[in-house]
Amino acid sequence: MLDSVLVANRGEIARRVIRTARRLGVRAVAVYSDADADLPYVREADEAVHLGPSQPARSYLDAAALLEAARKSNATAVHPGYGFLAENADFARRVIEAGLTWVGPGPVAIEQMGDKIRARNLMEQAGVPVSPGTREPVTDVAKAVIEAERVGYPVMVKAAGGGGGIGMGAAADEAGLRAAFETARTRAERFFGSPAILLERYVERARHVEVQILGLADGRVLALGERDCSVQRRHQKVAEETPSPGVSASLRERMLAAAVKAGEAVDYRGAGTVECLVDADAGSFVFLEMNTRLQVEHPVTELVTGIDLVEQQFLVAAGEPPSFDPATVQPAGHALELRIYAEDPVRFLPGPGTISEWDEPAGDGVRVDAGYQAGNTVTPFYDPLLAKLCVHGADRAQALERAREAVTAFRITGPKTNLAFHADLLASPEFVSGDYDTSLVSKLRPR
Amino acid sequence: MAEVRAEMVANVWKVVARDGDQVDDGDTLVILESMKMEIPVLAEGSGVITKLHVAEGDVVQEGDLIATIG
Numbered sequence: 001m002l003d004s005v006l007v008a009n010r011g012e013i014a015r016r017v018i019r020t021a022r023r024l025g026v027r028a029v030a031v032y033s034d035a036d037a038d039l040p041y042v043r044e045a046d047e048a049v050h051l052g053p054s055q056p057a058r059s060y061l062d063a064a065a066l067l068e069a070a071r072k073s074n075a076t077a078v079h080p081g082y083g084f085l086a087e088n089a090d091f092a093r094r095v096i097e098a099g100l101t102w103v104g105p106g107p108v109a110i111e112q113m114g115d116k117i118r119a120r121n122l123m124e125q126a127g128v129p130v131s132p133g134t135r136e137p138v139t140d141v142a143k144a145v146i147e148a149e150r151v152g153y154p155v156m157v158k159a160a161g162g163g164g165g166i167g168m169g170a171a172a173d174e175a176g177l178r179a180a181f182e183t184a185r186t187r188a189e190r191f192f193g194s195p196a197i198l199l200e201r202y203v204e205r206a207r208h209v210e211v212q213i214l215g216l217a218d219g220r221v222l223a224l225g226e227r228d229c230s231v232q233r234r235h236q237k238v239a240e241e242t243p244s245p246g247v248s249a250s251l252r253e254r255m256l257a258a259a260v261k262a263g264e265a266v267d268y269r270g271a272g273t274v275e276c277l278v279d280a281d282a283g284s285f286v287f288l289e290m291n292t293r294l295q296v297e298h299p300v301t302e303l304v305t306g307i308d309l310v311e312q313q314f315l316v317a318a319g320e321p322p323s324f325d326p327a328t329v330q331p332a333g334h335a336l337e338l339r340i341y342a343e344d345p346v347r348f349l350p351g352p353g354t355i356s357e358w359d360e361p362a363g364d365g366v367r368v369d370a371g372y373q374a375g376n377t378v379t380p381f382y383d384p385l386l387a388k389l390c391v392h393g394a395d396r397a398q399a400l401e402r403a404r405e406a407v408t409a410f411r412i413t414g415p416k417t418n419l420a421f422h423a424d425l426l427a428s429p430e431f432v433s434g435d436y437d438t439s440l441v442s443k444l445r446p447r
Numbered sequence: 448m449a450e451v452r453a454e455m456v457a458n459v460w461k462v463v464a465r466d467g468d469q470v471d472d473g474d475t476l477v478i479l480e481s482m483k484m485e486i487p488v489l490a491e492g493s494g495v496i497t498k499l500h501v502a503e504g505d506v507v508q509e510g511d512l513i514a515t516i517g
Contacts, residue, residue, distance in 0.1 A: 165482070234484075343482075349486060350481040351455055380456045380480075380481035381482075383482070
Protein backbone atom coordinates (compact mmCIF):
# COMPACT_ATOMS: atom_id res chain seq x y z
CA MET A 1 0.00 0.00 0.00
CA LEU A 2 1.01 3.61 -0.48
CA ASP A 3 2.85 5.31 2.36
CA SER A 4 1.30 8.75 1.90
CA VAL A 5 -0.77 10.72 -0.59
CA LEU A 6 -1.15 14.38 -1.46
CA VAL A 7 -4.71 15.12 -2.52
CA ALA A 8 -4.43 17.75 -5.25
CA ASN A 9 -8.01 18.93 -4.93
CA ARG A 10 -10.51 20.60 -2.61
CA GLY A 11 -13.99 20.32 -1.13
CA GLU A 12 -16.01 17.13 -1.00
CA ILE A 13 -13.71 15.03 -3.19
CA ALA A 14 -10.60 15.91 -1.20
CA ARG A 15 -12.48 14.96 1.96
CA ARG A 16 -13.67 11.72 0.35
CA VAL A 17 -10.13 10.66 -0.67
CA ILE A 18 -8.70 11.66 2.71
CA ARG A 19 -11.32 9.50 4.47
CA THR A 20 -10.19 6.34 2.68
CA ALA A 21 -6.51 7.22 3.07
CA ARG A 22 -6.90 7.57 6.81
CA ARG A 23 -8.91 4.35 7.10
CA LEU A 24 -6.07 2.51 5.36
CA GLY A 25 -3.29 4.18 7.35
CA VAL A 26 -2.03 6.15 4.35
CA ARG A 27 -0.80 9.59 5.52
CA ALA A 28 -3.09 12.15 3.86
CA VAL A 29 -1.82 15.60 2.85
CA ALA A 30 -4.37 18.27 1.93
CA VAL A 31 -3.66 21.42 -0.06
CA TYR A 32 -5.73 24.57 0.13
CA SER A 33 -6.13 28.06 -1.28
CA ASP A 34 -6.83 31.20 0.75
CA ALA A 35 -10.58 30.74 0.23
CA ASP A 36 -10.60 27.15 1.51
CA ALA A 37 -8.51 27.38 4.68
CA ASP A 38 -11.50 26.67 6.95
CA LEU A 39 -13.09 23.78 5.01
CA PRO A 40 -13.46 20.41 6.76
CA TYR A 41 -11.07 18.52 4.44
CA VAL A 42 -8.16 20.74 5.49
CA ARG A 43 -8.65 19.86 9.12
CA GLU A 44 -9.33 16.17 8.53
CA ALA A 45 -6.06 15.54 6.68
CA ASP A 46 -2.95 14.47 8.61
CA GLU A 47 -1.21 17.53 7.26
CA ALA A 48 -2.25 20.55 5.17
CA VAL A 49 -0.15 22.77 2.91
CA HIS A 50 -1.21 26.25 1.82
CA LEU A 51 -1.00 26.53 -1.98
CA GLY A 52 -1.71 30.15 -2.80
CA PRO A 53 -4.44 32.66 -3.58
CA SER A 54 -8.05 31.70 -4.24
CA GLN A 55 -7.98 31.89 -8.03
CA PRO A 56 -7.73 28.30 -9.34
CA ALA A 57 -4.88 29.24 -11.71
CA ARG A 58 -2.79 30.27 -8.71
CA SER A 59 -3.69 27.33 -6.49
CA TYR A 60 -5.29 24.04 -7.59
CA LEU A 61 -4.19 24.48 -11.21
CA ASP A 62 -0.64 25.50 -10.29
CA ALA A 63 1.37 22.33 -10.99
CA ALA A 64 4.61 23.78 -9.60
CA ALA A 65 2.93 24.77 -6.32
CA LEU A 66 1.40 21.29 -6.00
CA LEU A 67 4.73 19.55 -6.60
CA GLU A 68 6.40 21.84 -4.09
CA ALA A 69 3.67 20.98 -1.55
CA ALA A 70 4.36 17.28 -2.16
CA ARG A 71 8.10 17.83 -1.65
CA LYS A 72 7.62 19.86 1.52
CA SER A 73 5.27 17.31 3.05
CA ASN A 74 7.26 14.26 1.90
CA ALA A 75 4.19 12.84 0.20
CA THR A 76 5.00 9.82 -1.96
CA ALA A 77 1.87 9.82 -4.15
CA VAL A 78 -0.56 12.30 -5.71
CA HIS A 79 -4.31 11.75 -6.05
CA PRO A 80 -5.81 14.37 -8.37
CA GLY A 81 -9.52 13.94 -7.55
CA TYR A 82 -11.64 15.16 -10.48
CA GLY A 83 -11.53 18.45 -12.39
CA PHE A 84 -8.52 20.80 -12.02
CA LEU A 85 -5.43 18.80 -13.14
CA ALA A 86 -6.99 15.32 -12.93
CA GLU A 87 -6.99 14.83 -16.70
CA ASN A 88 -3.86 16.82 -17.45
CA ALA A 89 -1.28 14.43 -18.93
CA ASP A 90 1.58 16.91 -18.45
CA PHE A 91 0.84 17.16 -14.74
CA ALA A 92 0.75 13.35 -14.48
CA ARG A 93 4.15 13.23 -16.22
CA ARG A 94 5.63 15.83 -13.90
CA VAL A 95 4.39 13.91 -10.86
CA ILE A 96 5.98 10.71 -12.16
CA GLU A 97 9.22 12.50 -13.13
CA ALA A 98 9.43 13.90 -9.59
CA GLY A 99 9.62 10.29 -8.40
CA LEU A 100 6.07 10.24 -7.03
CA THR A 101 3.29 7.70 -7.60
CA TRP A 102 0.47 9.05 -9.78
CA VAL A 103 -2.88 7.71 -8.59
CA GLY A 104 -4.45 7.50 -12.02
CA PRO A 105 -4.01 6.10 -15.51
CA GLY A 106 -0.78 6.62 -17.45
CA PRO A 107 -0.24 9.98 -19.18
CA VAL A 108 -0.60 8.39 -22.62
CA ALA A 109 -4.08 7.03 -21.80
CA ILE A 110 -5.06 10.46 -20.45
CA GLU A 111 -3.92 12.06 -23.71
CA GLN A 112 -5.60 9.51 -25.93
CA MET A 113 -8.93 10.01 -24.20
CA GLY A 114 -8.56 13.74 -23.47
CA ASP A 115 -8.86 14.70 -27.11
CA LYS A 116 -12.47 13.80 -27.88
CA ILE A 117 -11.84 13.44 -31.61
CA ARG A 118 -8.88 11.14 -31.12
CA ALA A 119 -10.86 9.16 -28.55
CA ARG A 120 -13.81 8.72 -30.93
CA ASN A 121 -11.54 7.50 -33.70
CA LEU A 122 -9.76 5.11 -31.34
CA MET A 123 -13.04 3.70 -30.05
CA GLU A 124 -14.34 3.18 -33.57
CA GLN A 125 -11.20 1.17 -34.37
CA ALA A 126 -11.64 -0.86 -31.18
CA GLY A 127 -15.15 -1.84 -32.24
CA VAL A 128 -17.01 0.42 -29.78
CA PRO A 129 -20.07 2.07 -31.42
CA VAL A 130 -19.79 5.83 -32.05
CA SER A 131 -22.37 8.21 -33.53
CA PRO A 132 -21.73 9.84 -36.94
CA GLY A 133 -19.30 12.73 -36.45
CA THR A 134 -16.13 14.51 -37.51
CA ARG A 135 -12.88 12.55 -37.57
CA GLU A 136 -10.68 15.67 -37.64
CA PRO A 137 -10.83 18.95 -35.70
CA VAL A 138 -13.09 21.61 -37.18
CA THR A 139 -11.60 25.07 -36.71
CA ASP A 140 -13.62 27.37 -38.95
CA VAL A 141 -17.32 27.90 -39.39
CA ALA A 142 -17.35 27.30 -43.15
CA LYS A 143 -15.92 23.83 -42.64
CA ALA A 144 -18.37 23.24 -39.80
CA VAL A 145 -21.31 23.94 -42.13
CA ILE A 146 -20.01 21.40 -44.68
CA GLU A 147 -19.33 18.78 -42.00
CA ALA A 148 -22.75 19.26 -40.37
CA GLU A 149 -24.42 18.57 -43.72
CA ARG A 150 -22.42 15.36 -43.99
CA VAL A 151 -23.08 14.24 -40.39
CA GLY A 152 -26.75 15.22 -40.59
CA TYR A 153 -28.78 17.59 -38.37
CA PRO A 154 -29.38 17.92 -35.51
CA VAL A 155 -25.72 18.08 -34.50
CA MET A 156 -23.98 18.58 -31.17
CA VAL A 157 -21.10 21.07 -31.19
CA LYS A 158 -18.37 20.45 -28.61
CA ALA A 159 -14.85 21.51 -27.70
CA ALA A 160 -12.49 18.66 -28.62
CA GLY A 161 -10.40 19.31 -25.52
CA GLY A 162 -13.34 20.12 -23.30
CA GLY A 163 -15.48 18.71 -20.55
CA GLY A 164 -18.12 19.61 -18.01
CA GLY A 165 -20.57 20.61 -20.73
CA ILE A 166 -18.74 23.92 -21.17
CA GLY A 167 -19.31 25.40 -24.63
CA MET A 168 -21.53 22.51 -25.74
CA GLY A 169 -24.57 23.29 -27.84
CA ALA A 170 -27.02 21.50 -30.13
CA ALA A 171 -27.98 22.89 -33.54
CA ALA A 172 -31.02 21.94 -35.61
CA ASP A 173 -30.04 23.87 -38.75
CA GLU A 174 -27.31 25.99 -40.33
CA ALA A 175 -28.25 29.20 -38.48
CA GLY A 176 -28.20 27.36 -35.18
CA LEU A 177 -24.89 25.75 -36.10
CA ARG A 178 -23.22 29.09 -36.83
CA ALA A 179 -24.27 30.42 -33.41
CA ALA A 180 -23.35 27.21 -31.55
CA PHE A 181 -20.00 27.04 -33.32
CA GLU A 182 -19.05 30.58 -32.27
CA THR A 183 -19.99 29.88 -28.64
CA ALA A 184 -18.13 26.57 -28.59
CA ARG A 185 -15.01 28.06 -30.17
CA THR A 186 -14.70 31.02 -27.78
CA ARG A 187 -15.34 28.80 -24.75
CA ALA A 188 -12.90 26.16 -26.05
CA GLU A 189 -10.13 28.72 -26.39
CA ARG A 190 -10.83 30.29 -23.05
CA PHE A 191 -11.31 27.17 -20.92
CA PHE A 192 -9.31 24.49 -22.70
CA GLY A 193 -6.66 26.44 -24.62
CA SER A 194 -7.58 24.87 -27.96
CA PRO A 195 -10.12 26.05 -30.53
CA ALA A 196 -10.61 22.53 -32.00
CA ILE A 197 -14.28 21.66 -32.35
CA LEU A 198 -16.01 18.32 -32.81
CA LEU A 199 -19.41 17.80 -34.43
CA GLU A 200 -21.51 14.75 -33.66
CA ARG A 201 -25.00 13.69 -34.62
CA TYR A 202 -27.23 14.78 -31.75
CA VAL A 203 -29.34 12.00 -30.32
CA GLU A 204 -32.67 13.36 -29.14
CA ARG A 205 -34.54 11.51 -26.43
CA ALA A 206 -31.33 9.90 -25.27
CA ARG A 207 -30.28 8.72 -21.88
CA HIS A 208 -26.81 9.47 -20.64
CA VAL A 209 -25.47 6.23 -19.19
CA GLU A 210 -21.87 5.55 -18.17
CA VAL A 211 -19.91 2.49 -17.18
CA GLN A 212 -17.46 2.40 -14.27
CA ILE A 213 -14.29 0.59 -15.25
CA LEU A 214 -11.28 -0.42 -13.20
CA GLY A 215 -7.97 -1.25 -14.88
CA LEU A 216 -6.07 -3.61 -12.57
CA ALA A 217 -2.33 -3.60 -11.98
CA ASP A 218 -2.02 -6.86 -13.94
CA GLY A 219 -3.61 -5.24 -17.03
CA ARG A 220 -7.10 -6.74 -16.76
CA VAL A 221 -9.98 -4.29 -17.15
CA LEU A 222 -13.19 -4.77 -15.13
CA ALA A 223 -16.60 -3.16 -15.66
CA LEU A 224 -18.38 -2.45 -12.35
CA GLY A 225 -21.86 -1.62 -13.61
CA GLU A 226 -23.48 1.46 -15.07
CA ARG A 227 -24.80 4.80 -13.80
CA ASP A 228 -27.66 6.71 -15.37
CA CYS A 229 -26.84 10.43 -15.51
CA SER A 230 -29.72 11.71 -17.63
CA VAL A 231 -30.87 14.33 -15.12
CA GLN A 232 -28.87 17.30 -16.41
CA ARG A 233 -29.09 21.07 -16.55
CA ARG A 234 -26.80 22.98 -18.95
CA HIS A 235 -25.36 19.58 -19.98
CA GLN A 236 -24.17 19.05 -16.41
CA LYS A 237 -25.36 16.26 -14.16
CA VAL A 238 -27.67 16.96 -11.24
CA ALA A 239 -28.72 13.46 -10.18
CA GLU A 240 -27.52 9.95 -10.96
CA GLU A 241 -28.69 6.42 -10.26
CA THR A 242 -27.68 2.82 -10.61
CA PRO A 243 -28.84 0.53 -12.06
CA SER A 244 -30.25 2.54 -14.98
CA PRO A 245 -34.02 2.08 -15.29
CA GLY A 246 -33.61 2.41 -19.07
CA VAL A 247 -31.04 -0.32 -19.62
CA SER A 248 -32.14 -3.91 -20.15
CA ALA A 249 -30.02 -6.86 -19.08
CA SER A 250 -28.88 -7.53 -22.66
CA LEU A 251 -28.04 -3.87 -23.34
CA ARG A 252 -26.13 -3.74 -20.05
CA GLU A 253 -24.10 -6.77 -21.06
CA ARG A 254 -23.16 -5.15 -24.40
CA MET A 255 -22.33 -1.79 -22.79
CA LEU A 256 -20.14 -3.33 -20.11
CA ALA A 257 -18.30 -5.40 -22.72
CA ALA A 258 -17.73 -2.29 -24.88
CA ALA A 259 -16.44 -0.35 -21.86
CA VAL A 260 -13.91 -3.09 -21.14
CA LYS A 261 -12.79 -2.92 -24.79
CA ALA A 262 -12.45 0.87 -24.49
CA GLY A 263 -10.24 0.50 -21.42
CA GLU A 264 -8.14 -2.24 -23.01
CA ALA A 265 -7.62 -0.10 -26.14
CA VAL A 266 -5.68 2.47 -24.06
CA ASP A 267 -4.09 0.00 -21.60
CA TYR A 268 -6.10 1.64 -18.83
CA ARG A 269 -5.05 1.49 -15.16
CA GLY A 270 -7.18 2.57 -12.21
CA ALA A 271 -10.72 3.94 -12.06
CA GLY A 272 -12.26 5.41 -15.20
CA THR A 273 -15.63 6.05 -16.72
CA VAL A 274 -16.89 5.32 -20.22
CA GLU A 275 -19.78 7.66 -21.02
CA CYS A 276 -22.40 6.63 -23.59
CA LEU A 277 -25.64 7.89 -25.04
CA VAL A 278 -28.41 5.31 -24.94
CA ASP A 279 -31.43 5.18 -27.20
CA ALA A 280 -33.67 3.27 -24.81
CA ASP A 281 -36.41 2.63 -27.38
CA ALA A 282 -33.98 1.14 -29.89
CA GLY A 283 -31.91 -0.60 -27.21
CA SER A 284 -28.71 0.83 -28.71
CA PHE A 285 -25.83 2.99 -27.47
CA VAL A 286 -22.91 5.05 -28.74
CA PHE A 287 -19.63 6.04 -27.08
CA LEU A 288 -19.55 9.66 -25.93
CA GLU A 289 -16.26 10.11 -24.09
CA MET A 290 -14.09 8.60 -21.42
CA ASN A 291 -13.24 10.33 -18.14
CA THR A 292 -9.81 9.19 -17.03
CA ARG A 293 -10.26 9.75 -13.30
CA LEU A 294 -12.57 9.14 -10.36
CA GLN A 295 -16.06 10.33 -11.29
CA VAL A 296 -18.10 12.73 -9.13
CA GLU A 297 -20.95 10.19 -8.94
CA HIS A 298 -18.76 7.19 -8.03
CA PRO A 299 -20.58 6.74 -4.65
CA VAL A 300 -23.66 5.14 -6.25
CA THR A 301 -21.46 2.36 -7.62
CA GLU A 302 -19.85 1.99 -4.19
CA LEU A 303 -23.25 1.73 -2.51
CA VAL A 304 -24.51 -1.14 -4.69
CA THR A 305 -21.20 -3.05 -4.96
CA GLY A 306 -19.78 -2.44 -1.48
CA ILE A 307 -16.43 -1.60 -3.14
CA ASP A 308 -14.41 1.45 -2.04
CA LEU A 309 -13.22 2.78 -5.41
CA VAL A 310 -10.63 5.11 -3.88
CA GLU A 311 -9.09 2.12 -2.09
CA GLN A 312 -8.88 0.30 -5.44
CA GLN A 313 -7.20 3.36 -6.99
CA PHE A 314 -4.57 3.28 -4.24
CA LEU A 315 -4.04 -0.48 -4.67
CA VAL A 316 -3.67 -0.28 -8.46
CA ALA A 317 -1.27 2.66 -8.10
CA ALA A 318 0.79 0.60 -5.64
CA GLY A 319 0.85 -2.33 -8.09
CA GLU A 320 -1.30 -4.52 -5.89
CA PRO A 321 -4.41 -6.63 -6.64
CA PRO A 322 -7.86 -5.24 -5.75
CA SER A 323 -9.38 -5.79 -2.31
CA PHE A 324 -12.30 -7.78 -3.79
CA ASP A 325 -12.65 -10.85 -5.96
CA PRO A 326 -13.59 -9.66 -9.47
CA ALA A 327 -15.43 -12.93 -10.12
CA THR A 328 -17.93 -12.40 -7.31
CA VAL A 329 -18.96 -8.75 -7.73
CA GLN A 330 -22.75 -8.73 -7.54
CA PRO A 331 -24.42 -5.31 -7.34
CA ALA A 332 -27.27 -5.25 -4.81
CA GLY A 333 -30.21 -2.86 -4.55
CA HIS A 334 -30.56 0.61 -6.02
CA ALA A 335 -28.63 3.81 -5.35
CA LEU A 336 -29.26 7.49 -6.12
CA GLU A 337 -27.03 10.54 -5.90
CA LEU A 338 -28.43 14.05 -5.71
CA ARG A 339 -25.94 16.84 -6.27
CA ILE A 340 -26.60 19.67 -3.84
CA TYR A 341 -25.45 22.80 -5.62
CA ALA A 342 -25.18 26.38 -4.34
CA GLU A 343 -27.65 27.67 -6.88
CA ASP A 344 -31.26 28.75 -6.99
CA PRO A 345 -33.67 25.86 -7.59
CA VAL A 346 -35.51 27.49 -10.50
CA ARG A 347 -33.08 29.18 -12.87
CA PHE A 348 -30.01 27.34 -11.51
CA LEU A 349 -27.98 30.53 -11.18
CA PRO A 350 -25.05 30.45 -8.72
CA GLY A 351 -25.72 31.66 -5.20
CA PRO A 352 -22.56 31.68 -3.07
CA GLY A 353 -22.70 32.82 0.54
CA THR A 354 -21.79 32.05 4.14
CA ILE A 355 -23.39 28.94 5.65
CA SER A 356 -25.19 29.76 8.88
CA GLU A 357 -26.94 26.40 9.23
CA TRP A 358 -25.86 22.99 7.89
CA ASP A 359 -27.74 19.94 9.11
CA GLU A 360 -27.15 16.73 7.17
CA PRO A 361 -29.66 13.90 6.99
CA ALA A 362 -28.68 10.51 8.39
CA GLY A 363 -30.30 7.11 8.58
CA ASP A 364 -30.43 3.71 6.92
CA GLY A 365 -28.88 3.78 3.47
CA VAL A 366 -28.03 7.51 3.60
CA ARG A 367 -24.53 8.74 2.76
CA VAL A 368 -23.57 12.40 2.50
CA ASP A 369 -20.27 13.41 0.89
CA ALA A 370 -20.06 17.07 1.85
CA GLY A 371 -17.43 19.69 1.26
CA TYR A 372 -18.74 22.22 3.75
CA GLN A 373 -20.17 22.67 7.23
CA ALA A 374 -21.80 25.49 9.19
CA GLY A 375 -19.62 28.59 9.37
CA ASN A 376 -17.90 27.98 6.01
CA THR A 377 -18.21 30.44 3.16
CA VAL A 378 -19.08 29.20 -0.33
CA THR A 379 -17.05 31.44 -2.65
CA PRO A 380 -17.52 32.22 -6.34
CA PHE A 381 -14.08 30.81 -7.26
CA TYR A 382 -14.98 27.14 -7.68
CA ASP A 383 -17.80 24.90 -8.90
CA PRO A 384 -21.12 25.07 -7.00
CA LEU A 385 -21.11 21.50 -5.58
CA LEU A 386 -21.81 21.67 -1.84
CA ALA A 387 -22.50 18.01 -1.16
CA LYS A 388 -23.59 14.74 -2.71
CA LEU A 389 -26.62 13.26 -1.02
CA CYS A 390 -26.54 9.53 -1.76
CA VAL A 391 -29.07 6.88 -0.79
CA HIS A 392 -29.20 3.12 -1.10
CA GLY A 393 -32.31 0.98 -0.95
CA ALA A 394 -33.27 -2.64 -1.52
CA ASP A 395 -35.02 -1.49 -4.71
CA ARG A 396 -35.67 1.75 -6.60
CA ALA A 397 -38.90 2.50 -4.74
CA GLN A 398 -37.15 2.30 -1.37
CA ALA A 399 -34.22 4.38 -2.62
CA LEU A 400 -36.64 7.06 -3.86
CA GLU A 401 -38.47 7.10 -0.54
CA ARG A 402 -35.22 7.42 1.41
CA ALA A 403 -34.11 10.19 -0.93
CA ARG A 404 -37.35 12.14 -0.35
CA GLU A 405 -36.95 11.90 3.43
CA ALA A 406 -33.29 12.87 3.24
CA VAL A 407 -33.95 15.91 1.01
CA THR A 408 -36.62 17.11 3.43
CA ALA A 409 -34.28 16.63 6.39
CA PHE A 410 -31.27 18.37 4.79
CA ARG A 411 -31.12 21.95 6.10
CA ILE A 412 -28.74 24.48 4.59
CA THR A 413 -29.13 28.19 5.30
CA GLY A 414 -27.01 30.94 3.81
CA PRO A 415 -26.12 30.22 0.21
CA LYS A 416 -28.88 29.40 -2.25
CA THR A 417 -29.37 25.66 -2.78
CA ASN A 418 -31.16 23.43 -5.27
CA LEU A 419 -32.73 21.22 -2.55
CA ALA A 420 -36.19 22.38 -3.66
CA PHE A 421 -35.40 21.24 -7.19
CA HIS A 422 -34.53 17.77 -5.90
CA ALA A 423 -37.82 17.62 -3.99
CA ASP A 424 -39.63 18.39 -7.27
CA LEU A 425 -37.54 15.84 -9.15
CA LEU A 426 -38.36 13.08 -6.66
CA ALA A 427 -42.07 13.96 -6.93
CA SER A 428 -42.07 14.07 -10.74
CA PRO A 429 -44.11 11.19 -12.25
CA GLU A 430 -41.66 11.01 -15.14
CA PHE A 431 -38.60 10.57 -12.92
CA VAL A 432 -40.45 8.19 -10.61
CA SER A 433 -41.53 6.07 -13.59
CA GLY A 434 -37.90 5.66 -14.61
CA ASP A 435 -38.85 6.39 -18.21
CA TYR A 436 -37.01 9.70 -18.63
CA ASP A 437 -34.21 11.13 -20.74
CA THR A 438 -31.87 14.14 -20.81
CA SER A 439 -34.79 16.49 -21.54
CA LEU A 440 -36.31 15.87 -18.08
CA VAL A 441 -34.99 19.00 -16.33
CA SER A 442 -36.16 21.31 -19.13
CA LYS A 443 -39.65 19.81 -18.72
CA LEU A 444 -39.59 20.33 -14.95
CA ARG A 445 -38.33 23.89 -15.39
CA PRO A 446 -39.78 25.25 -18.64
CA ARG A 447 -38.52 28.72 -19.54
CA MET B 448 -33.25 56.16 -14.57
CA ALA B 449 -32.85 52.41 -14.28
CA GLU B 450 -30.27 50.71 -12.09
CA VAL B 451 -28.87 47.31 -12.99
CA ARG B 452 -27.55 45.40 -9.99
CA ALA B 453 -25.62 42.15 -9.46
CA GLU B 454 -27.76 39.17 -8.48
CA MET B 455 -24.90 37.33 -6.77
CA VAL B 456 -21.28 37.48 -5.70
CA ALA B 457 -19.26 37.25 -8.89
CA ASN B 458 -16.18 38.35 -10.77
CA VAL B 459 -16.60 40.73 -13.68
CA TRP B 460 -15.29 38.74 -16.65
CA LYS B 461 -16.14 41.06 -19.56
CA VAL B 462 -17.51 44.56 -19.88
CA VAL B 463 -19.40 44.52 -23.17
CA ALA B 464 -21.11 47.95 -23.24
CA ARG B 465 -19.59 51.42 -22.75
CA ASP B 466 -20.66 54.67 -21.14
CA GLY B 467 -22.91 56.57 -23.55
CA ASP B 468 -24.01 53.47 -25.50
CA GLN B 469 -27.62 53.30 -26.62
CA VAL B 470 -28.98 49.94 -25.43
CA ASP B 471 -32.24 48.06 -25.93
CA ASP B 472 -34.08 45.62 -23.69
CA GLY B 473 -32.09 42.37 -23.52
CA ASP B 474 -28.73 43.78 -24.66
CA THR B 475 -25.74 42.38 -22.79
CA LEU B 476 -24.02 44.97 -20.59
CA VAL B 477 -21.39 42.90 -18.81
CA ILE B 478 -20.65 39.22 -18.33
CA LEU B 479 -20.11 38.06 -14.77
CA GLU B 480 -18.48 34.82 -13.75
CA SER B 481 -19.35 32.86 -10.65
CA MET B 482 -18.78 29.20 -9.81
CA LYS B 483 -17.49 28.36 -13.29
CA MET B 484 -20.55 29.85 -14.97
CA GLU B 485 -20.78 32.92 -17.16
CA ILE B 486 -23.77 35.08 -16.35
CA PRO B 487 -24.67 37.85 -18.82
CA VAL B 488 -26.16 40.94 -17.20
CA LEU B 489 -28.80 42.36 -19.52
CA ALA B 490 -30.44 45.76 -19.98
CA GLU B 491 -34.05 45.65 -18.79
CA GLY B 492 -35.24 48.48 -21.03
CA SER B 493 -34.06 50.91 -23.66
CA GLY B 494 -31.92 53.96 -22.94
CA VAL B 495 -28.45 55.40 -22.81
CA ILE B 496 -25.86 54.07 -20.37
CA THR B 497 -25.08 57.00 -18.10
CA LYS B 498 -22.51 55.05 -16.12
CA LEU B 499 -20.96 51.61 -15.93
CA HIS B 500 -19.85 51.07 -12.36
CA VAL B 501 -17.63 48.01 -12.84
CA ALA B 502 -14.42 47.12 -14.64
CA GLU B 503 -13.11 43.73 -15.80
CA GLY B 504 -11.58 41.84 -12.90
CA ASP B 505 -13.72 43.52 -10.25
CA VAL B 506 -15.51 41.44 -7.65
CA VAL B 507 -19.16 42.40 -7.16
CA GLN B 508 -21.35 41.53 -4.19
CA GLU B 509 -25.05 40.72 -4.41
CA GLY B 510 -26.90 44.01 -4.92
CA ASP B 511 -23.89 46.02 -6.14
CA LEU B 512 -24.62 48.56 -8.83
CA ILE B 513 -23.41 47.48 -12.28
CA ALA B 514 -24.84 50.12 -14.59
CA THR B 515 -27.14 53.12 -14.64
CA ILE B 516 -29.30 53.53 -17.72
CA GLY B 517 -31.02 56.86 -18.37
